[in-house]
Amino acid sequence: MFTRFRLLAALSLVVVSASAATSGGIRAGAFASDITPRTLPSPINGGMKGAFSSTVTDPMHARAFALQEGATEIIFCVVDACMIPREVCEAAKIIASKATGVPASHLLISATHSHSCATMVGVFQSDPDPAYVSSLPPRIAEALIKAHANLEPAEIAWGKDRDPSQVFNRRWFVKPEQSVENPFDAKTDRALMNPGYQNARVSAPAGPVDPEVSILAARARSDGRPLAVLANYSLHYVGGSPAISADYFGAFAGEIGRRLHATDARYAGKPAFVGIMSNGTSGNINNANFAGATPPRRAPGEQINAVARSVGDAALRAWDRLVWKASVPLAARETDLTLGVRKASAPELERARKLVETTPRDKDGQFSDRKAIYAREAILLDAFPASVPVKLQAHRIGGLTIAAIPCEVFVEIGLDLKASKPLEEHFTISLANGYNGYLPTPEHHRFGGYETWRARSSYLETEASTAITKQLKALLADVAR
Structure with a gap:
């Protein structure tokens, strides 16, 4: 399927930048590639039924952020997509690795989880356009290759703030005297996803939230201009767009750039600033407060922009407290964990x-x-195999560690990894390097509910989160040494 990429991979070898001969200290570069479908209408992920869109509200991008210290380089790439197949990630990494010399294990490619982006993974009755999927690896690889080409002497920093106003646990406990029927004719589920506002059949949220907005930022050593911000927030998505849209993830990217004045005319001719919002551990978190009153109707895109501004406020508060460093250690580890498939x-x-x-x-x-x-x-x-590989990554940037999981990860898992962090700060990027469905904890599997129902959206063994968390803690400890 990916034979057409050989020519592009060969051509992209010429893009290797002068950064191969590195100067002392950290270097950073960023780039955003447009990956909007060129042929419309396009299938759209996000519902039980397949849908199509013939219009584009805002374009889809692959946004990459490269960091290099000495001989070590890591490139993060966050793609506007509901999910990305492992095969596309692997093919893009082969192209980018050949072009840049950066090992594929040091490349992270994740999806934002926008429910209004072109379909890349077949889930429920939404199947992707094969021609579009075939076009993706070189288009995603372009972002990594050009971010590498844009490397320049930089200072980096990491920090966090909070925005509790936009995150709510979407799973609620069903009252003991009530019952709900799942698609398998059983009435044993004790958790209900998105129960609706003030539903008398449910009692309380079935879990916590993570309100932290974490950022990893870079600015140029030459003139102090912002180069990139990689943010992380545990919010599933916002929605409300009637057409192809990058959701609040894309709106945040524009918001943070404007508010940092990174697009000022004085920076004309320099590589463009890239704002990036990655999806944290939001498998059971959304933007609806079901304990409150039904919110008023909003115009298309209004809630997306409101959330982007709110989360942008927290990111900027974190920016104002950053302690910049010109040199930090970088490290990356990767492994495939084999886990069983529920059939x-x-x-x-x-x-x-x-x-x-x-x-x-x-x-x-x-x-x-x-x-x-x-x-x-x-x-x-x-038709799935009895077990599948699940790619896990751990990255270190100075006093910050970042874990990567190819699932829609429940918030409890992210909070556990933060609580046991080996260095100053930590965050987890979900939907990274492929897609292996929801990742509930064993306890939540016992509660039941949509996120646990066996489907291509939720198929790993019930103890998967335990094995994944154990492996990631070992990887994180390793990179922290």
């Missing part, structure tokens, strides 16, 4: 096939019936 039993598979055969489809050829949708998922999952 339907023989009787469950027989039920699924019967449901798919007998349930009426809508005029668009898709199912509206939730049981049939999950039955189809059971059949598709049956």
Whole structure:
């Protein structure tokens, strides 16, 4: 599928910058590549049914941030996408690694999880355009290659602030006297996702939130101009766009650049500033306060921009307290952890096939019936191998560590990693280097609810988070040495 990238990989070798002969101290560079579909309408991820968009509210980008100290370089790339397939990440890394000399294990590619971006991964009834998926590796690799080419002497810093106003746990406990039926004919679930405002059937949120807004920033040593900000916030997404949109992640990128005056005319002719918002551990977190009153209707994009401004305020408060450093140690570690796949039993598979055969489809050829949708998922999952590799990464930038997990990670896992951080600060980037579905804790698997329901969106073994957390703590300790 990716044979067309060989020519581009060969051509991109000429992009290797003069930074190969490094000067002392940290060097930083950034670049944003447009990856908006060139052919519309495009399939859109994010719902139980496949949808299409023929318009673009704001473009999709791959935003990259390169850091180099001596012979060690790390490049972070955050892509406007709901999810990214591992195969696309791997193909992009091969191209970028050949062009830059940076090991693939030092390259991190993650998705923002915007539900209004072009589909890259088939989930539920939303299937990607194969031609678009084939076009992605060189377009994503361009961001990493050009960020590397833009490396220049820099100062870096890391910090954090808080914005509790935009994060709420979206899973609520069902009251003991109440019950809800899941798509598998059972009424044993004790957690309900997105129950609606002031729902009398639920009692309290089923978990905490993480209100921290973490940032990793770089500025040029020559003139002090901002080069890049990589932020991290544990908010699933915002939504509300009627067309292709990078959601609040893209709005934040523009907001932080404007408010740091990084686009001033005095910087004309210099590499453009790149703002980046990565998705933290937001698998069970969203932007709706179901304990409050139903919010007023908002115009398309209004809530996206409101959240971007609010989170931008926290990022700027963190910026104002940064302690800049001209030299810090960098380190990266990577491993593949093999984990089991949850599949339907023989009787469950027989039920699924019967449901798919007998349930009426809508005029668009898709199912509206939730049981049939999950039955189809059971059949598709049956073709999966018994176990799959799950890529984990740990990175160190001075006193900051960053973990990377290819899942929609529950907030409890991120909070645990922060509590056991080996250095000053830590954050986790979810949906990184591939997609392996939701990552609930074993406790949340016992509670049930949407995020645990077996499908291509949630298929790892129930103890997966325990194994992943244990492995990441070892990797983080290693890079911190």
